[in-house]
Amino acid sequence: MSSPPLSAPETGARAEPGSFRDPGNRIFHLDGQVLRGLDRRATEDWHALAASDFFPPLLAAGKVCGTEPVDRDTLTIPDDSRWDTVLRHERIPFVSHPYEWSFGMLRDAALLHLEILTTALGAGFSTKDGSAYNLQWRGATPVFIDVGSFEPARDGEPWPGYRQFCQTMLYPLMMQAHLGLDFQPWLRSRIDGVEPGQMRRLFGGTRRFSAGVFKHVHLHDAMQARHADASTGTVREELRDAGFSRDLVLTGVRAVEKLVRRLDWQPPASHWQQYRRTCAYSEADRERKARFVDVALAGTAPRLVLDLGANDGDYSRLAARHAAYVVAVESDPAVAEQLYRRLRADGERRILPLVLDLADPSPGGGWGGVERASFADRADADAVLALAVIHHLAIGRNVPLTGVVDWLVGFLATAGRRGRLVAEFVHPEDPMARRLLANKPAGTFPDYRREEFERLLAGRCEITAREELPSGTRTLYVGVPRG
Template sequence: MAPPHPAPAEPVTRTEPGSFRDPANRVFYAGDEVYRGLGPRAAEDWLALAGTDFFPRLVAEGRICATEAVDPTELPAGVGADWSTVLRHERVPFVSYPYEWSFAMLRDAALLHLDILREALAAGFTTKDGSAYNVQWRGSEPLFIDIGSFEAARDGEPWAGYRQFCQTMLYPLMLQAHLGLDFQPWLRSRVDGVEAGQMRRMFGGTRRFRAGVLKHVHLHDAMQNRNAANSTDAVRGQLRDAGFSRELVLATVRAVRKLVDRLDWQPPASHWADYQETCTYSDADRAHKQRFVDEVLAEAGGPDLVLDLGANDGTYASIAARHAGYVLALESDPAVVDRLYQRLRADGERRILPLVMDLADPSPGGGWRGVERASLTSRGQADAVLALAVIHHLAIGRNVPLAEVVDWLVSFLAAAGPRGRLVVEFVHPEDPMARRLLANKPAGLFPDYRRDEFERLLAARCTIARREELPSGTRTLYVGIPDD
């Protein structure tokens, strides 16, 4: 007698490493589903929230992630045992972090958070968190995801998320708008953001009179220092005794929103911002390359996720979006990403997410135990990778061994198997761009940077399914299919 057909395996449940900070709720994954467990108090807040008019409306408008309570009998094993209520959330296409966003992206995320908070306050709710990590993206559309942050507002209490909002949104925006400093390294180095005391030291003298600095930096820091020895309950009691009201909280939120909306950044002149005009591509090269990428991705049968490494103005990301479910457009220059994001936002593009990413120094794991914020490599498993005019910048410009560059590119396709496609451009040593990079290096430093050596390395890791030389004769396009 044949053995019975085995029952389908339960999806493996894992906890989101970054969701531990609020003990009242945790986020879990089971297969492709996203769940949030709520404790007793959080479950009460959810029931009240779900019964409001503003919450379902903001969900319908796409400003808050779709959320529903789940019948306990429908939950995968291990998800709901320790929680009063379990919610199911829509899954965002790709999890990104504020230190990977451009200035306009962070500003739009901050404005979304403030707009949602204003509506919540009017309905008797508030948000206990003000973190930039509570926002994710559907392409160029920001999305609030932290449903567990909503709680009933209490008279006489301030906005609990104000400090977090300043540290992870307002202060980074001020650094870039007022001082021209890229905020990404600051947020990447400290998961909790920029402290008021740090800001105060940078905004002394006449700088303290720049928009928002005196109130939200100097006064904020002074208040924190004055109340450092007092408990949170004691400070709240003082505010209630002083007549602090929900109307004052709402007025504060309106004022902060007006400030954020006024903050602006004019990017400095950038080589990469004008790359399409200054690069050595001929019209024939450019047309051939675009046609090649379009054909390869069409033949790939609709990849779910495409990584465009070194996306520049998004030309090839846009081609990829014709065929793919979602495209990550990674570019190292914040000004280029900002310009691309604003164009995508104006077009309402929801399938391309532009991110600031130095490919020679991509986002590592960070936060508690190095896993609270996941590395790019662990998040970026894709079905197709575009590496166009990238290899020479890594191998020559950043001294990364050619073999390691190839290994790194193929690693993004580890989960795709034979379905994966690596579309890569090798710029020959005699190409003007490669010669320019080599001219800044000691002679003979890169003897292995040759077309034949690149082909050998690629063939050792992939089946080379297609090879075409561009009309200029100094660049070659390849399609690699990862070996099993």
């Protein structure tokens, strides 16, 4: 697992909470560095990997995260005596989880994993794992991060990561491609992904004949049931006796890759896809708003900008002119998918689109609730854009206005005076606010007023800029955190 978002230097090596399942290697964070400790066996695998013909080209192409050995004697990391070798990895600008990705992101991540596996198998290597968590993103470009997963392939053995790949990548893609179900809630609810038995119940009747389902769901589930009481060693012996070979593994992986390429999902029509056309902005509003955001970020050189409610990503692109990295958060999977496709087509490497419900952001998950860090714990930002989103939280989702302000400013906790909150308050008389209020009982939101928002913001930030848009029903603010 790679590093959390860019943050202040640490004073001592800290073990990554999400890196414990493979006892042969573990990730640590030390003074901004991402380190991996390898035990004796993992060290042998690393030396074989580094000397191979296939691995250096993957590094050079950026398909595997940058990795180099470091002088073992210059570092002190936890369980020091266990690690024969220490590697240093490049930092991933923002760590995301598969349940925060759009369909296209998950598919492209799966295809990269399969491409790397196919290349490795051809050179006599395999990967121990097939988890979607083994991949991260540089903007709209996936990158494989689990260097410790590579090992020499053994004759007569299937790909060890097949089940993980199915549960965390192939099955979620099938659910959305074949059934139109958003996969994100399924992956978020269970860190190990969707079980074959669950899929089998979803794909009964004629659905079992959807592309790839019978083989990778029904037969897979039946094989698991058949071998439920058999040891791994026994299964391997049966496969070897049956003539199972490395060539068959490679053929199977290529067939899975072909299947993944066939899986497709076209985003359905969405209110938010038409938001630019249907919202109450005039052209003068848009121009004034873009200029305000540009001036607010100019000269601040933020490491990380959060664009909350990014929609078509126009303000994310504007922020990227000034920032090292931008995370564009959108709650509608269809809108996020369209944004990802545009960013990918442009080769954008500094804007990461994510699917996230702002009123229900990703919590901590997995073992101890910390194996997968919450969005709040990862989102250590220098600037936050909250444009045309506050009314949706306060009115649409009934979040108290004071809670919205505290939440937004909270992302800037470590930024201090260099932080910037660029917020848009939509007045109650604005057409969009009136549309939301029409669905609520009269008098439900007595505190939703511009004066109250300003009071709350001023209590947490110094308001350094304020501008009313020409429409007269929306006001923009720049807040610099106090403290």
